[in-house]
Amino acid sequence: MRKIIAIIIISIFLTACSSLSTIMEAAYTGVPTWAIQKPTKKGLIYFVSSSNAENQNQRANLIYRDLLAQISEELGYEVTGTYYRELSTLGTIAELGLEIIDYSEVSGTLYYLAVADEALFDSKRSEEYKLELDRARRITALKEEAIEYYKNNNDIDTLNCYVSAALILNEGPALSYTKEEFLDSATEIAKNIKFKLSDVDPNSGKCILNVSRDRGALSPRVVEAPILVTIMVHDHSGSYFEYSYREITDEKGQVEFYKKFPRMANIGSVTFSLDIATEALPSEALKKEIEETTITFDYNIVSEVAKDGIVIAFSEWDENGEQLPTTYSSDAFRSYLEKDGIKVVNAIINGNEFEEVLASAQERFADKRYLIWSRVGRNTIHKTSTGDYVTSSQGYTVLADLKSGEMLYYDYDTQSVAWGPDWEKVNQELFTSYGTLMASQITRYL
CATH class of the missing domain: 1.20.5 (Single alpha-helices involved in coiled-coils or other helix-helix interfaces)
Structure with missing residues (x-):
């Protein structure tokens, strides 16, 4: 208080x-106070002019013309020819509610004070000038917002205010504002934003991004900054692609990174960048500064599964219930997991019941942690009128903990479909697709 x-x-x-x-x-000078500091009052517009020309009539003439030049600037169009006679003879302009209300002569200098009705003035302004004033008002509001954001260490919203102001100037002029001044301010803001990593642990894929303003002794943290996090993930087919999501810095100017998505690659890198659409920015210098804040973190997540390895036992069956000699599904499954650095042991384990297979695996692979047991069968084969073969798969897959004997995951819903004119290729695609689909489902539990 x-x-x-x-x-x-x-x-x-x-x-x-x-x-x-x-x-x-x-x-001290004898000059009227209104000539030193122009008056202000709500609803009124004041104009002050002076002249020290040698001839008194010439002084008055120059003052009238200067007042009309000021009025023209305020209205947005030239009015000297329109109102000179009325102002010079009557000291008023009726249409504008303007009149000369005071004058003073000091040491050979003549001073005039005129006042006008602001509402009448606004009604006479040109549409172009009204638009210009509106642009100026919007820009002024953005400048005030930018100041508040900057005080609160919200540098990105500060930058966005300056960019928005610059874009408004694309619509047309706004009094004395220039596009360059706002782009320069935005560029300076971006230039001072720095990224730094801390608590880096490549083996767990964890780190903390720190965003600060690299200016002054304190280097304040930048809060509420939108950060684009880009990682590599794999899809159901085993292919890798870039995936980006947004984070916001907290009150400490930080973003904590860890493996949030099960399908994130265990070996790769994460890129942190400011989440600002640089292609829409009207300045190459600003784009460059924003892009240069980017920082990358390389990781190689070493999970317990990757260290110990995993046992898989797949079998493939035809539509008549006969076991096939092929290993398409297990090959695809193993390939998918090995991309994440997980060692896979391919095993043949006889048995029709889970308990029987589990006991055998526990005895043979005591040094391993997990077992994946899968039986997948091919359904009836159909041939279309165009000569294509069409078939689907159906089966079940179990993920079990070899140490505890606990069943961790059971799937009997996953199916694959394949078709084409070449039967061998159709058969291979059918089981390969099943193996890849199952791998994408199970990796989230590993």
Whole structure:
């Protein structure tokens, strides 16, 4: 409360000092106070002009023309020819609610004070100028927002305000504002944003991104910054592709990274960048500064499965219930897991019941942690009118903990479909697809 009172007192004091300074200057020079500091009052517009020409009539003429030049600027179009006679003879302009209300001559200099009705002025402004004033108002509001954001260490919203102001100027002029000044301010903001990694652990794929303002002794943390996190993930077919998601820095200016998505590659890198659409930015210098904040973290996640390895026992069956000699599904499954650095042991384990297969695996592979047992069968083969073969698969797959004997996952819903004119290729694609699909399902549990 004391701080608020102090601020109010200081404001009153500064205002009083300003008024006192004007009064003292007026008393010393003899110049009227309104000529030193233009008056302000809601609903009114004031104009002040002066001239020290040798001839009195010439002084008055120059003042009228200067006042009309100021009025023209305020209206957005030239009015000197329209209103000169009325102003110079009557000292008023009725259409604008304007009149000369005071004048003074000091040491050969003539001063005039005119006042006008702001509402009448606004009604006479050109549409183009009204639009310009609107642009200026919007830009002024953005500047005020930018100042508040910057005070609160929200540098990205500060930058966005400056960019928005620059884009408004693409619509047309806005008084004395220039596009360059806002782009320069935005570029300076981006230039001072720095990324740094801490608590880096490549073996677990964890780190903390720190975003700060590299300016001043304190280097304040940048809060609420949108961060684009880009990682590599694998899909159901075993292919890898880039995937990006957004994070927001917390009150410490940090983003914590860890493996949030089961299908994220265990070996790879993560890229952190500012989530700003640089292609839409109107400045190459600004784009460059934003892109240069990017930082990359390389990791190689070493899981228990990767260290110990995993046992898989797949078998493939035809539509008549006969076991096939092929290993398409297990080959695809193994290939999928090995991309993530997981060692896979391919085993043949006889048995029709899970308990029987589990006991055999526990005895033979005591040093391993997990068993994946799968039996997949081919359904009836159909031949279409175009000569293509069409068939589907059906089966079940179990993930078990060899140490505890617990069944961790059981799947009997996954199916694959294959078709084409070449039967051998159709058969291979059928079981290969099943193996890849199962691998993509099970990796989330490993």
